[in-house]
Amino acid sequence: MTISPDDDDAAAEYALGTLDPGERAALAARRLREPELDQAIRAWEARLAPLAEAAPEIEPPRDLLPAIEARIRGGAGEAPANADFVGLRRSVALWRTTAIAASLLAAVLAIGIVGREMTRRSTPREYVAILQKDAASPAIEVTVDLDRQELTVRPVAARAPPGKAYELWIIDAKLGAPRSLGVIGEARRAASLAAYDPSVVENATYAVTVEPPGGSPSGKPSGPPVFVGKLIPVGR
Amino acid sequence: MTIRGGAPAERTPAGAGDDLNDLLRRVAARDAAAFAALYQRTSAKLYGVVARILTRGDAAADVLQETFVRIWERAGDFDPVKGSALAWMATIARNRALDEVRRVRPGSLDDQPEGFEPTADEVDPLAARERSEGLAALIGCLEKLDEEKRAVLMLAYYRGLSREALARRFGRPVATIKTWLHRSLGQLRDCLGS
Numbered sequence: 001m002t003i004s005p006d007d008d009d010a011a012a013e014y015a016l017g018t019l020d021p022g023e024r025a026a027l028a029a030r031r032l033r034e035p036e037l038d039q040a041i042r043a044w045e046a047r048l049a050p051l052a053e054a055a056p057e058i059e060p061p062r063d064l065l066p067a068i069e070a071r072i073r074g075g076a077g078e079a080p081a082n083a084d085f086v087g088l089r090r091s092v093a094l095w096r097t098t099a100i101a102a103s104l105l106a107a108v109l110a111i112g113i114v115g116r117e118m119t120r121r122s123t124p125r126e127y128v129a130i131l132q133k134d135a136a137s138p139a140i141e142v143t144v145d146l147d148r149q150e151l152t153v154r155p156v157a158a159r160a161p162p163g164k165a166y167e168l169w170i171i172d173a174k175l176g177a178p179r180s181l182g183v184i185g186e187a188r189r190a191a192s193l194a195a196y197d198p199s200v201v202e203n204a205t206y207a208v209t210v211e212p213p214g215g216s217p218s219g220k221p222s223g224p225p226v227f228v229g230k231l232i233p234v235g236r
Numbered sequence: 237m238t239i240r241g242g243a244p245a246e247r248t249p250a251g252a253g254d255d256l257n258d259l260l261r262r263v264a265a266r267d268a269a270a271f272a273a274l275y276q277r278t279s280a281k282l283y284g285v286v287a288r289i290l291t292r293g294d295a296a297a298d299v300l301q302e303t304f305v306r307i308w309e310r311a312g313d314f315d316p317v318k319g320s321a322l323a324w325m326a327t328i329a330r331n332r333a334l335d336e337v338r339r340v341r342p343g344s345l346d347d348q349p350e351g352f353e354p355t356a357d358e359v360d361p362l363a364a365r366e367r368s369e370g371l372a373a374l375i376g377c378l379e380k381l382d383e384e385k386r387a388v389l390m391l392a393y394y395r396g397l398s399r400e401a402l403a404r405r406f407g408r409p410v411a412t413i414k415t416w417l418h419r420s421l422g423q424l425r426d427c428l429g430s
Binding site: 008009012013016017018019020021024044045046047048049050051052053054055056057058059060061064065067068069071072 | 268271272275279280281283284285287288289293296297300301304305308309318319320322323324326327329330331334335337338359360361363364366367368370371373374389390392393394396397398399400402417418421422424425428
């Protein structure tokens with residue numbers, strides 16, 4: 001094994017499950033690009049896995065199997081169930097490559113993925129994402145109205161550090177690099193999404209970085225995201 | 237081909253290895269009957285893993301569903317040389333449960349609410365009567381840790397407790413818990429010799 005002792009500790013805690021959400025997401029992103037780290041995580045999973053044998057059985061709810069069978073029957077050719085999580089991990093990996101203060105990542109990156117499976121059957125046209133670090137921390141609320149192609153940002157008590165600004169980004173594999181949706185002000189603010197395909201808007205990851213006032217001078221995120229989330233439909 | 241497992245009396249314990257390997261192989265070949273049989277054989281075991289981590293019943297049921305969808309999709313990746321079929325499935329289930337419990341949503345709690353620390357029904361692998369070779373080796377190594385540090389590992393593994401929750405429960409700073417985890421896990425790795 002050639003990974004550092006610190007990385008092996010992180011791999012062990014990943015497998016055990018004790019990393020906090022930000023560290024867990026960061027490691028999940030790194031393992032996609034670092035085969036040795038991925039291998040270390042798998043080795044730890046294998047070491048701990050026999051413990052599961054000792055967990056006493058609990059009868060699951062009765063009607064689950066038909067629901068699962070319906071999903072796998074309808075699932076041929078569809079994306080895997082957790083495609084958007086994988087997508088997010090890839091997005092985070094993409095971020096990492098642009099992140100200057102990588103060491104900050106563990107401290108500040110936290111994932112607040114809201115919702116997981118986009119159901120497109122009933123085509124709800126309004127979506128919301130709550131971007132935050134953890135359940136107790138201030139949040140940023142993003143609302144998207146697909147009909148009006150408009151995005152509204154409302155900082156819910158979340159305030160950028162003094163002399164800095166929060167900038168909102170849309171991230172999707174189809175877009176390549178993260179695209180800025182503008183700097184988040186104190187008040188409610190609407191931005192046009194007319195430039196983006198609705199399927200991208202629906203499935204993208206939304207992230208917030210800390211930038212100089214007025215936004216990133218380079219037009220690219222200059223640090224890792226401090227808030228991340230995805231949209232969930234709000235019914236009609 | 238018949239679908240096995242109607243009456244509970246016909247159910248074989250989930251530990252019976254070769255059969256599960258065979259079922260997984262057939263599931264990889266898109267055998268729906270084998271999938272149903274695999275579900276009958278292992279769902280209570282896997283639910284026992286996820287429901288201890290996700291104490292909200294609907295979340296645990298969702299994760300169990302996703303786990304089996306994933307088992308259907310990934311059955312071809314299972315390699316019996318690397319471990320038992322049950323261990324492979326339990327790892328998928330546990331990872332999904334951990335992703336869920338470490339995902340933060342509005343109104344959700346990362347850990348158990350205050351005053352709802354798990355007390356009863358803790359899993360003690362040392363008390364397990366049926367032990368596979370892998371479990372026996374792991375237990376041998378766990379026995380070498382002192383009791384409190386072993387308890388930390390077990391609550392993390394079976395209940396998905398975070399460092400913060402463990403710190404509260406054991407009345408120690410989070411940094412201490414982290415140090416304990418690293419040391420205990422390192423000792424396990426050296427003891428297992430892999």
